[in-house]
Amino acid sequence: MKNRREFLKTAGATAVGVSALSGSAFAIGEYFISSKETKPHAEEKTATRWGMVINTKKLNEEVIHEITTACHTKHNVPDCMTFAEPKDPKRKKHHEIKWIWEEHYHNAFAPDVVEYLSKKLEHTPFLVLCNQCQNPPCVQACPTKATFKRPDGIVLMDFHRCIGCRFCMAACPYGSRSFNFQDPRNGLPDRLPTNPAFPTRMKGVVEKCNFCAERLAIGKKPYCEEVSKGAIITGDLGDEHSEIRKLLEENNAITRKSSLGTGPSVFYLV
Amino acid sequence: MLEKALNGGKSYWLWLAGLSAVIGLAFLVYMKQWTFGLGITGMHRDFTWGFYIAQFTFLVGVAAGGVMLVLPYYLHDYKAFGRITILGEFLAIGAVTMCLLFIVADMGQPTRAMNVIINATPYSMLFWDAFVLNGYLALNLIIGWKLLEAERNGVDAPKWVKPLIYLSIPWAFGIHTVTAFLYSGLPGRGFWLTAVLAPRFLASAFAAGPSFLMLLCFLVRRFTNFDPGEKAMKTLMKIITYALIANIFFFACEIFTAYYSQIPEHMAHINYLFGLGDHGHGVLVGWMWTSMALMIGAIILLVQPKIRNNEKYMPFLCLMVFFGTWIDKGMGMMAGGFVPSPLHHYNEYVPTAPELVITVGIWCVGFAVITVLYKIAVSIKEEIKA
Numbered sequence A: 001m002k003n004r005r006e007f008l009k010t011a012g013a014t015a016v017g018v019s020a021l022s023g024s025a026f027a028i029g030e031y032f033i034s035s036k037e038t039k040p041h042a043e044e045k046t047a048t049r050w051g052m053v054i055n056t057k058k059l060n061e062e063v064i065h066e067i068t069t070a071c072h073t074k075h076n077v078p079d080c081m082t083f084a085e086p087k088d089p090k091r092k093k094h095h096e097i098k099w100i101w102e103e104h105y106h107n108a109f110a111p112d113v114v115e116y117l118s119k120k121l122e123h124t125p126f127l128v129l130c131n132q133c134q135n136p137p138c139v140q141a142c143p144t145k146a147t148f149k150r151p152d153g154i155v156l157m158d159f160h161r162c163i164g165c166r167f168c169m170a171a172c173p174y175g176s177r178s179f180n181f182q183d184p185r186n187g188l189p190d191r192l193p194t195n196p197a198f199p200t201r202m203k204g205v206v207e208k209c210n211f212c213a214e215r216l217a218i219g220k221k222p223y224c225e226e227v228s229k230g231a232i233i234t235g236d237l238g239d240e241h242s243e244i245r246k247l248l249e250e251n252n253a254i255t256r257k258s259s260l261g262t263g264p265s266v267f268y269l270v
Numbered sequence B: 001m002l003e004k005a006l007n008g009g010k011s012y013w014l015w016l017a018g019l020s021a022v023i024g025l026a027f028l029v030y031m032k033q034w035t036f037g038l039g040i041t042g043m044h045r046d047f048t049w050g051f052y053i054a055q056f057t058f059l060v061g062v063a064a065g066g067v068m069l070v071l072p073y074y075l076h077d078y079k080a081f082g083r084i085t086i087l088g089e090f091l092a093i094g095a096v097t098m099c100l101l102f103i104v105a106d107m108g109q110p111t112r113a114m115n116v117i118i119n120a121t122p123y124s125m126l127f128w129d130a131f132v133l134n135g136y137l138a139l140n141l142i143i144g145w146k147l148l149e150a151e152r153n154g155v156d157a158p159k160w161v162k163p164l165i166y167l168s169i170p171w172a173f174g175i176h177t178v179t180a181f182l183y184s185g186l187p188g189r190g191f192w193l194t195a196v197l198a199p200r201f202l203a204s205a206f207a208a209g210p211s212f213l214m215l216l217c218f219l220v221r222r223f224t225n226f227d228p229g230e231k232a233m234k235t236l237m238k239i240i241t242y243a244l245i246a247n248i249f250f251f252a253c254e255i256f257t258a259y260y261s262q263i264p265e266h267m268a269h270i271n272y273l274f275g276l277g278d279h280g281h282g283v284l285v286g287w288m289w290t291s292m293a294l295m296i297g298a299i300i301l302l303v304q305p306k307i308r309n310n311e312k313y314m315p316f317l318c319l320m321v322f323f324g325t326w327i328d329k330g331m332g333m334m335a336g337g338f339v340p341s342p343l344h345h346y347n348e349y350v351p352t353a354p355e356l357v358i359t360v361g362i363w364c365v366g367f368a369v370i371t372v373l374y375k376i377a378v379s380i381k382e383e384i385k386a
Helices: A003-018 A042-045 A061-074 A091-095 A119-123 A137-141 A167-171 A241-251 B010-036 B053-066 B067-075 B085-106 B125-153 B161-184 B197-223 B230-261 B263-273 B285-302 B314-329 B329-340 B352-383
Strands: A027-028 A031-032 A048-055 A102-103 A126-129 A147-149 A155-157 A232-236 A267-269
Touching: A003 A061, A042 A232, A048 A241, A061 A102, A061 A119, A061 A126, A091 A155, A091 B125, A119 A147, A126 B230, A137 A147, A232 A241, A241 B085, B053 B085, B053 B161, B053 B314, B053 B329, B067 B085, B067 B161, B067 B197, B067 B230, B085 B125, B085 B197, B085 B352, B125 B161, B125 B352, B161 B197, B197 B230, B197 B314, B197 B352, B230 B263, B263 B285, B263 B329, B285 B314, B285 B329, B314 B329
Parallel strands: A048 A267
Antiparallel strands: A027 A031, A048 A232, A102 A126, A147 A155
């Protein structure tokens, strides 16, 4: 414990020292990328609001499978169906963790669903994930600041500070958060992380999509975008000349529950 | 004064031993939750607060209900409550103790509880809830103790107690208002997102708290020589009647707003609770209608002075109010908020056996605290009389 604290302290000091030259060190709890390794994405250096466009026209079962698998394996998200306890598959599902997953239009956009929807949209699979809200209700609810919003707009979690009160889960109007009802390693093969470079969580804490903050810190784009075959594009919504803003200017996009004023940063082209 | 808790009769010790046995069993089950996690409960991704938080919400009300004795006595000089305000204060201590234990039982990482203080976050309602609940506990401990001590010694309580008593009155309203704010400030939860939630919480609290207190008064009268007084009990029944009517009135306001506006997001939760509509779910339907029947039935009986003032009926009426409001503000409040989910899935919740055992264990802790405190209070009152 002491080692880790000192390590982080040194790392923090180093980060301050060299941040003028390169990127800052990146640390969330025990997960740490030193300032030497961080080479933020050009966009990350100036980003004020990371956002995502999901082009639903390019989504199909195969792409969705690629995306969810990539995200969940790289982030050590357990497979609830492999939990030894509870025995009943329906109750195993109760302990499900998901960062990005498929939903039907009627669920993804409830309650603002449109009648007489085109056949295509009716059957289009939608991907849902944390919306990285501009005005996140989860951050407001969290009593320990374990959930917080970074200056680049990403809503992150410190798994070591979370007390597991689940107030954020009640607050999130998108159902984007999951709780570790048991040790998540129970649902990983041989109880080992599928990606040793990323931390596994412990039981009793909440988690959600982190917009691959650990990737942005080393100049890479999120995993989901990488395997999406063009269906997912991320970028800085705060920069009016960014590719993502151009995309939104030229196409019709919708967001989930925009009337709530949360300011979702995930847009859907339909 | 603590010594009074140590010289009780056989039934006193048997009762405490019984409670301890249940608490011990519940603690063992809690150890299972400690090692495995909250997965031993029936909660899930779409239903993240269950039986524990249901009890918590209800018991904050019971704790706040004590103010229905303190307020008339101290602000209106209503003398009949003088003898039993101490019972209200000690009930509040027992209830808040249970509240805090239910919060701890519900935490995924209970060892990090102090993070709420270390990383104090004033824009989180949970921070304020922790603050007001602990404050209320401290206030009632100090006030109750000092008043009883003064009574025993036949002197006036120290002067500084008076301001604390006055502070405890708005504080009681505060604990339940903040508890309602935990729910009513969340976007996308149609059932909770209503300004009338805090008033409704208070109304049901002022019915549930005094009815619990009435039941305790009957027990005290039966097992000791202390008589809470007929006048006080009749007045309490009157308070329960008005509060219960207010609770049902506020609920009727909810019903009107939801169904007259016909906004699906607001109707869906009430439809789910009461088994209306064609969603095909409803584990709580029987409970919810029972709750309504108990509360409305109690109102019909309570408004008749002959029934309300008849001591033979009082315990039954109080049981009706207690269980009616317990379902309404306990599981009803949880299930209504979480089902359907924000993505409009109907994922229901049923508590598991371990969850129920832990819950009963915490109730037993509350009963043990109340028993010991009441034993002290009543012994001292008997001592003065003799």
